[in-house]
Amino acid sequence: MATTTQDRNTPLKDGQLIPVAVAAGTKIPGGVIVCANAAGFAVNGATASTLTYLGVADNAVDNSGGGDGAQVVLVRRGKAAKFANDAGDPVNQTSLGKPAYIVDNQTVARTHGANTRSVAGIVLGIDADGVWII
Incomplete structure (x- = not known):
């Protein structure tokens, strides 16, 4: 498609709660x-x-008996969420503003674990009972 020189009525979506095929x-x-x-x-x-x-x-979704995309989960984005801090590789104050890494579906760690973990998001805070990620 060519570049426009006219105003465009661009459709928008709120990206805070998105449906994702499971x-x-x-x-x-x-x-x-x-x-x-x-x-x-x-x-x-x-x-x-x-x-x-x-x-x-x-929300909870059970697609254990279905194929790709048979169920949809609503995923909340754009808000900080608190997850458990990994005991073996804990996020600490030096991690503030840096990426945390996914250990499991409720736990994050300070490092990528020798390139075995994906990025969870950016550390916004550390509490005694968890790590705030956005």
Whole structure:
């Protein structure tokens, strides 16, 4: 399509709550880390270098008996979420403003674990009971 020189009525969407097709054989509990796998389907956060952090599951979805895209999970984005801090590789004050990495669907770590973990987001705060990520 060629460059326009006219005003354009561009459709917009609120990107805070997005529907994402769930991967085959996947059950996603509400409130957990949701990622896109290499094929673009929603999966639980896990230690893997090929996942893309999407946000937090707003609802629980059970697609354990369905194929890719048979179910949809609503993913909340744009808000900081608190996740558990990995005991073996804890996020600390020096991590503020830096990426945290996905360990599982509720836990983040300070490092990429020798390139085995995907980025969860940016550390906004550290509390005694968890790490705030956006």
